Amino acid sequence: MSNSLLRFYLLAEKGMRPVLFNALSFAQQEQQYCSEISEANAQLRRILGRLSLYYSRKVILGAAPNEKSVRFGENGKPIVDGLNISISHAATLGDMQLCVCTASKDIGAEYGIDIALRDKPINWKSSPEVFISKLRMNKSMGTPNEWDQIMAKNSVNEQLNEFYRFWAVKESVLKATGAGASAMRPSRIDIFTETEHPFELGGDLHLEDTSFLIGKSTC
Template identity: 30%
Template sequence: MKTPVIDLWLCSLSNLNDQPNKVSQLKKRLTADEITKVERYRMPSSQTQALYVRNYLRAILSRYACLSPEEWRFEYGEKGKPSLIEKQQIETGLNFNISHSKEHLLIAVCQKEGKQVQLGVDIEHARSSTNIDSIMKHCFSDTELTDLLELSKEEQRERFFDLWALKESYIKATGKGLATSLRSFSFDFSNLTEQTLPLHASDFQPNLQDEIRLHGGIRVYAGVDLRVAEQSDISTTWQCSLGRLDDQYRFAVTLGGVSLPMQFEMKVFPPSQLLV
């Protein structure tokens, strides 16, 4: 069995070309249903962003298979998780998940033959205006709260957004979304591993670092009120990693259904390549 490789594609959502001819070209690659969803956004800037998100995904998927961007077809789970239609998924082995925050879009892609894997990704902007105290008690387990309160205020804020990204990536991977209580599972950081991934952001995102810090070895446990040592360990089927783009942005990736440790590659996709 091959070690699963997760390609993390970083795409820019800033300074998007919204000229009518460009918008018209990008819409030609979408289905009528997708165009309807894009046009539901009230703000023109939000419509433009949604249009680019869908086109980025199609263009990136075409890097892995002999299908043009306009040929991809998608279906949606009970809670709205997107995936390829069964025929295309079986033929290509492609699994994906997407997340965006402000000017960054992150698309995770795993190509694996056979059984479909469970993949979730989330990118978060650490907003200084967020009142974390009012959120923690409702969204974090007792174990996580206890560990948080042992940290300094500055460290609490950093861990808060780390946990938030991890939780979002996990519930997206399961496909259950917020039907899963965020307090019903915990993350354990006691066995962290660290690696750096090169990122060649070229000239379209010059403020990013040349290397991305990535932490693995994060374990997820089931149970609300139990200490980690007493909880039912489900980490044998779920792998979680946490990365930082810079001081403001972090991302989390969760993979389920694969026993071998996942590997990562960071990639960038400039807007100029969308219609190539």
């Protein structure tokens, strides 16, 4: 396991929050960090993220958790000495909260991971058609090439799922670079896909089905 790529997810309901919070008792700063969020589900997602970092360090490096084993880069990327690591959180339907993580020993490469929920409910009072039209008008949300691929889908629900797929790839690239959306405009990342979403293909992963280019900043 120590030489392998570690991929896992944590799924928890709100009632598990006190127990998971106590699991961070070895690091007072971590408990304080998680306590900064008052909304219960958001706090639970943060707790899951912190536990993912320490769990990865334990499994891959065999290192016991300690107060100073995790720090952050300039734009918030978690840094754990000896590891390449990335995490992502999401609120699922219902009361479950989700965190995914990928990590390995530091091999000089960087990882980025993000969650794209399919058929995500729209927090919008209008129709899905109006919602995706609003997204398309915002130039920071996608490139012309990406929107050509998105709008080629047959239904508005498929178009939205493809948009979420592309956005997750953008988030993954931003996390891998450590830049974040505050340091690199997502519209600089131009994504190309060769196949349907892996979900549509029965879960088969096609590691070379997606590529991207990072354009020059126009700022």
